[in-house]
Amino acid sequence: MRISRRLASAGFGVDAPPFGRVEFAAMSEQFRRWSAAWRPWLVLGRVSNVPTVWSNCLAAWLLGGGGPAWKLVLLGVAGTLVYVGGMMLNDAADASFDREHRPERPIPSGAVSVVDVWIISVGLLGLGLMVLSWVGPLPLRLGILLVLAVVLYDLAHKGIPGAPWIMALCRYLLFLVAGSASRDGITGEMVWCAMALGAYIVGLSYVARGESFGFVPGWWPWLALMVPIVMAGFLNAPTDWTHSQVAMPVVWYVLVLVRAGSHLARGGSDAAKKAVSAMLAGIVAVDVVAVMPSPSPWGLVFVGLWAATLLFQRRIPGT
Numbered sequence: 001m002r003i004s005r006r007l008a009s010a011g012f013g014v015d016a017p018p019f020g021r022v023e024f025a026a027m028s029e030q031f032r033r034w035s036a037a038w039r040p041w042l043v044l045g046r047v048s049n050v051p052t053v054w055s056n057c058l059a060a061w062l063l064g065g066g067g068p069a070w071k072l073v074l075l076g077v078a079g080t081l082v083y084v085g086g087m088m089l090n091d092a093a094d095a096s097f098d099r100e101h102r103p104e105r106p107i108p109s110g111a112v113s114v115v116d117v118w119i120i121s122v123g124l125l126g127l128g129l130m131v132l133s134w135v136g137p138l139p140l141r142l143g144i145l146l147v148l149a150v151v152l153y154d155l156a157h158k159g160i161p162g163a164p165w166i167m168a169l170c171r172y173l174l175f176l177v178a179g180s181a182s183r184d185g186i187t188g189e190m191v192w193c194a195m196a197l198g199a200y201i202v203g204l205s206y207v208a209r210g211e212s213f214g215f216v217p218g219w220w221p222w223l224a225l226m227v228p229i230v231m232a233g234f235l236n237a238p239t240d241w242t243h244s245q246v247a248m249p250v251v252w253y254v255l256v257l258v259r260a261g262s263h264l265a266r267g268g269s270d271a272a273k274k275a276v277s278a279m280l281a282g283i284v285a286v287d288v289v290a291v292m293p294s295p296s297p298w299g300l301v302f303v304g305l306w307a308a309t310l311l312f313q314r315r316i317p318g319t
Contacts, residue, residue: 039316040106044091044117045084046319048312051305052283053079056171056197057178058305059287062298063190064182071135071181078131078143079174085124086150086170092117093154125150138180146173164205168198171283192231193290199227200286204279207264207272208319225257225279228286236292249288249299256282277318281309 057075061067091098091107092114099108106112125147132143149170157163175194179186203224229250236246256278263274284306288299309318 040111041088041120042316044088044106044112046087046316047084048316048318049280049283049309050080050083051308051312052280053083053174055284055287055302055305056174058298058301059193059291060175060177060179060190061182062291063193064179064187065184067181067183074131074135075139075178075181078128078135078139079178081124081128081131082143082147082150082174085121085128086147086154088117088121088124089151089154090157092121094158097158132177135181138185139177142173142177142180146170146177149173164202164209167205168201171201172198189235192235196228196231196290197283197286199224200279200283204276204283207260207279208276222257222261228253228289232289232292246292249285249292253282253285253289256285273317273319277313280318281306281313284309 054076057072057079061072061075091105095107095114098105103109107114107117129140129143129147132140149166153163153166153170157166160166172194175190175197176186179190179194203221206221206224232246232250260275260278260282263271263278284302288302291298312318
């Protein structure tokens with residue numbers, strides 16, 4: 001009896017909570033509060049799509065012959081800062097539109113202040129350029145053009161019919177920024193692959209505009225989405241297509257388009273949203289087609305980036 005009383009007084013009694021339950025509950029509550037505070041910012045930055053930025057940097061870096069690993073890391077960091085900053089700036093510029101059409105977004109819902117978003121987005125863009133200055137003068141100069149294109153798109157895309165082409169220019173420049181830091185620099189093949197990526201973004205962006213304005217685009221954006229396959233046909237000899245390292249990336253890319261098209265075909269209120277999310281993850285497949293045939297280890301990295309994008313999109317909307 002005396003021992004049981006001592007154990008009870010020490011917190012080991014029958015009625016006492018098991019060891020660690022209180023601490024675990026406190027940690028869970030703290031994590032919930034942390035998630036609630038940060039989630040609006042993650043949504044604003046569309047961080048679920050960041051792996052596609054890393055994929056673009058990796059593809060351009062490989063096409064340029066690779067180079068020091070530290071440069072690739074800095075390119076990924078800079079690309080992430082510019083992308084997230086640009087996405088946040090997009091919401092800040094669209095605050096009035098979102099209050100009417102997308103009131104669930106972080107700014108119109110009151111989760112974050114539009115002034116704070118302006119300040120942080122501009123700061124992230126500036127940090128991205130600072131990181132590029134450590135990579136080299138040419139990546140920095142191209143990075144400045146990239147940031148200007150991002151700002152132009154964010155400020156004017158709602159009023160310009162050709163805004164998807166500006167969005168395509170952003171990814172095109174990101175590709176060249178990364179390629180300029182590689183061992184061989186910007187090559188002709190790299191430029192063609194960047195153009196194919198831009199064409200893909202044009203098709204994707206027109207579908208995304210359908211999501212924003214409530215209409216489903218016609219068939220013609222799919223012509224733009226087919227450009228990467230056409231480009232692969234020009235850059236690879238006919239005999240190369242018998243090898244799995246060439247054929248499989250194209251099959252993967254086609255399946256991405258089929259998955260996106262199936263969402264649109266089924267219709268529904270969120271058809272365009274699902275299609276856009278699938279195509280955003282499909283940017284990684286565009287990069288794989290660009291670098292094929294690529295060594296197996298890098299192929300697995302691309303697959304991982306694609307899977308990460310799909311996984312992150314389940315928690316943070318990609319659009």
